[in-house]
Amino acid sequence: MLTLAWRNLxxxxxxxxxxxxxxxxxxxxxxFMTALMRGMVDDMLHNGxxxxxxxxxxxxxxxxxxxxxxNSIPAPDxxxxxxxxxxxxxxxxxxxxxxxxxxxxxxxxxVTLLGVEPQSEVKIGFSLDSISEGRFLSDNNDDGLVIGxxxxxxxxxxxxxxxxxxxxxxxxNIAERGFRIxxxxxxxxxxxxxxxxxxxxxxxxxxxxxxxxxxxxxITGEDYRNVSSWYPAIEKAAGKNMQTLPWYxxxxxxxxxxxxxxxxVLVWIIVVFLALSFGxxxxxxxxxxxxxxxxxxxxxxxxxxxMILYQILLESLLLLIIGLLAGNVLAIGTVIPLQDGIxxxxxxxxxxMMGSSSILYPALKLNDMLLANTVVIFLGxxxxxxxxxxxxxxxxxxxxxxx
Amino acid sequence: MTAIxxxxxxxxxxxxxxxxxxxxxxxxxxxxxxxxxLSGPSGSGKTTLLNAMGGLDTPDxxxxxxxxxxxxxxxxxxxxxxxxxxxxxxxxxxxLIPVLTARENVEFVMQVRGxxxxxRASRSFKILKEVGLQGMENRRPxxxxxxxxxxxxVARAIVGHxxxxxxxxxxxxLDTLSSSQLMELxxxxxxxxxxxxxxxxxxxxxxxxxxxxxxMQDGKIISDDTQEQINTRDK
Ligand SMILES: Nc1ncnc2c1ncn2[C@@H]1O[C@H](COP(=O)(O)OP(=O)(O)OP(=O)(O)O)[C@@H](O)[C@H]1O
Ligand SMILES: [Mg+2]
Numbered sequence: 001m002l003t004l005a006w007r008n009l010x011x012x013x014x015x016x017x018x019x020x021x022x023x024x025x026x027x028x029x030x031x032f033m034t035a036l037m038r039g040m041v042d043d044m045l046h047n048g049x050x051x052x053x054x055x056x057x058x059x060x061x062x063x064x065x066x067x068x069x070x071n072s073i074p075a076p077d078x079x080x081x082x083x084x085x086x087x088x089x090x091x092x093x094x095x096x097x098x099x100x101x102x103x104x105x106x107x108x109x110x111v112t113l114l115g116v117e118p119q120s121e122v123k124i125g126f127s128l129d130s131i132s133e134g135r136f137l138s139d140n141n142d143d144g145l146v147i148g149x150x151x152x153x154x155x156x157x158x159x160x161x162x163x164x165x166x167x168x169x170x171x172x173n174i175a176e177r178g179f180r181i182x183x184x185x186x187x188x189x190x191x192x193x194x195x196x197x198x199x200x201x202x203x204x205x206x207x208x209x210x211x212x213x214x215x216x217x218x219i220t221g222e223d224y225r226n227v228s229s230w231y232p233a234i235e236k237a238a239g240k241n242m243q244t245l246p247w248y249x250x251x252x253x254x255x256x257x258x259x260x261x262x263x264x265v266l267v268w269i270i271v272v273f274l275a276l277s278f279g280x281x282x283x284x285x286x287x288x289x290x291x292x293x294x295x296x297x298x299x300x301x302x303x304x305x306x307m308i309l310y311q312i313l314l315e316s317l318l319l320l321i322i323g324l325l326a327g328n329v330l331a332i333g334t335v336i337p338l339q340d341g342i343x344x345x346x347x348x349x350x351x352x353m354m355g356s357s358s359i360l361y362p363a364l365k366l367n368d369m370l371l372a373n374t375v376v377i378f379l380g381x382x383x384x385x386x387x388x389x390x391x392x393x394x395x396x397x398x399x400x401x402x403x
Numbered sequence: 404m405t406a407i408x409x410x411x412x413x414x415x416x417x418x419x420x421x422x423x424x425x426x427x428x429x430x431x432x433x434x435x436x437x438x439x440x441l442s443g444p445s446g447s448g449k450t451t452l453l454n455a456m457g458g459l460d461t462p463d464x465x466x467x468x469x470x471x472x473x474x475x476x477x478x479x480x481x482x483x484x485x486x487x488x489x490x491x492x493x494x495x496x497x498x499l500i501p502v503l504t505a506r507e508n509v510e511f512v513m514q515v516r517g518x519x520x521x522x523r524a525s526r527s528f529k530i531l532k533e534v535g536l537q538g539m540e541n542r543r544p545x546x547x548x549x550x551x552x553x554x555x556x557v558a559r560a561i562v563g564h565x566x567x568x569x570x571x572x573x574x575x576x577l578d579t580l581s582s583s584q585l586m587e588l589x590x591x592x593x594x595x596x597x598x599x600x601x602x603x604x605x606x607x608x609x610x611x612x613x614x615x616x617x618x619m620q621d622g623k624i625i626s627d628d629t630q631e632q633i634n635t636r637d638k
Pocket of ligand 1 (some may be wrong): 416418420443448450451452
């Protein structure tokens with residue numbers, strides 16, 4: 001039966017080839033475009049998670065409602081340290097994050113002062129490439145200050161100048177000290193540049209008399225999609241007194257973007273399929289009506305209508321599978337050379353606003369490919385049922401008698 | 404045992420405003436192992452009658468029994484099964500599946516029946532040799548002459564040793580020699596395997612082989628003679 005389906009397929013070479021090409025291109029479009037969109041969203045999510053920072057954060061339970069210095073947490077204890085050393089954790093860092101006022105000779109502004117561990121901060125999110133002038137912090141008690149380019153502009157200050165930072169310690173006493181600006185960074189979002197100023201973790205802890213307590217612990221794994229597999233272990237180690245949250249709960253905008261993307265991929269795949277299905281149905285209908293005689297003959301010889309139906313479906317399935325194979329190969333073949341990124345800065349100036357880079361890295365996901373293939377096979381067979389059913393209902397006498 | 408019983412078959416066709424009579428009160432009883440020729444001018448209803456007997460077409464009224472089974476009581480699937488297992492067909496036209504080779508065409512019925520590949524191959528090889536198509540097993544229908552195609556169809560009809568063979572003009576495209584060879588084969592199968600044959604034909608050479616000759620005209624049976632009767636009448 002397979003032989004019959006196969007030979008029937010190649011009866012009208014041109015039609016089959018055209019249809020195959022259509023399926024191939026359709027499948028390619030599904031997968032390739034999906035990879036591009038995935039790449040874009042991946043990038044946005046990466047940037048988003050980098051800015052949080054971390055895929056998982058540990059805070060004081062009250063911190064989310066009131067992110068003040070009072071709601072700090074102790075440095076990780078033995079238990080938590082052990083959990084943080086597991087293989088699933090790629091990097092982790094602790095930071096103090098407090099509201100502060102920064103003043104230059106000319107102006108002052110409200111900012112968020114971050115006391116960070118420079119080495120691990122870099123691993124988790126801060127990009128050294130973003131330093132446009134000067135240098136980043138060197139160690140935990142570095143008392144230099146790294147500020148955004150935009151903020152420097154607003155304060156009318158520059159590298160090497162001194163500024164004063166003022167904040168409150170846990171006892172609500174004003175704490176202030178002078179800092180020298182040792183580095184200027186540029187961020188993708190101007191608002192970030194104006195908001196965050198970095199200095200060493202211990203410098204802030206001393207300034208605010210908070211011993212070795214911190215505001216948050218940020219942790220990153222290998223893949224942001226797998227967070228749910230490992231963060232419960234961290235949560236357990238952190239204990240009930242602390243709140244351990246994955247990125248999708250910290251930033252619901254980011255997670256809704258991922259969900260929207262999943263929906264969008266499905267819609268895209270189905271839209272391409274619909275375009276394909278017209279061609280597919282048309283091909284099959286033509287194939288069936290061309291073969292009225294022999295379908296009648298097969299029935300007359302004792303092939304049950306259900307077997308005729310199966311025969312036609314088999315033919316369509318063959319067509320789909322070959323097209324799918326070719327489409328997948330083509331998609332993989334076009335994505336791999338683009339793995340190093342496509343420069344879309346020319347067309348995507350506005351995109352940076354949304355947190356996307358100007359270099360697009362297509363992301364081919366096994367799940368997306370499986371989805372595309374399943375949709376094509378499943379809906380393909382479904383749409384083939386109509387012409388196949390018509391064929392199964394031919395009246396053998398009439399079919400044989402037709403000249 | 405009777406192979407087929409037809410009772411008061413009527414069939415009309417509508418063509419535009421015209422009503423054409425296909426069969427009019429046809430009743431025949433064919434015994435198992437009989438060798439029947441249906442003859443009559445073109446349009447006399449031979450094909451229509453064969454189609455009705457094979458369950459391909461339902462008469463407007465009347466009954467057909469094959470063995471003990473009433474055809475009008477069978478569903479589409481059961482009719483298909485009956486054709487598959489009991490009847491060998493040779494049609495007047497469009498006999499072969501164009502994408503399959505001669506051998507595959509012969510094997511088609513056996514394949515649908517689920518006969519194992521090995522047995523199919525040996526049987527089809529043997530039967531193709533018997534109908535004189537040795538060496539052409541792997542040709543497609545388009546690479547065979549009309550007569551050769553007809554012989555492939557005959558081979559397919561008899562390869563599964565059906566109880567009944569319904570053949571519509573099996574010799575239409577054959578030369579004298581081939582058609583007599585084919586008829587000898589039919590006679591032999593009829594003789595040795597007790598296969599019942601019903602053959603519609605214009606060909607007098609074919610009619611000579613008949614044990615029973617039924618003449619039709621305008622959808623009616625006008626004469627029904629055994630070979631002896633024919634012979635005595637001819638004398
Ligand atoms: N599908 C149909 N639609 C309309 N009329 C039909 C149809 N099939 C057969 N007929 C008519 O029924 C009559 C009997 O046809 P049938 O095919 O049985 O003749 P036949 O004896 O087989 O002729 P031939 O020797 O030419 O094959 C003819 O008048 C024919 O035109
Ligand atoms: Mg006829």
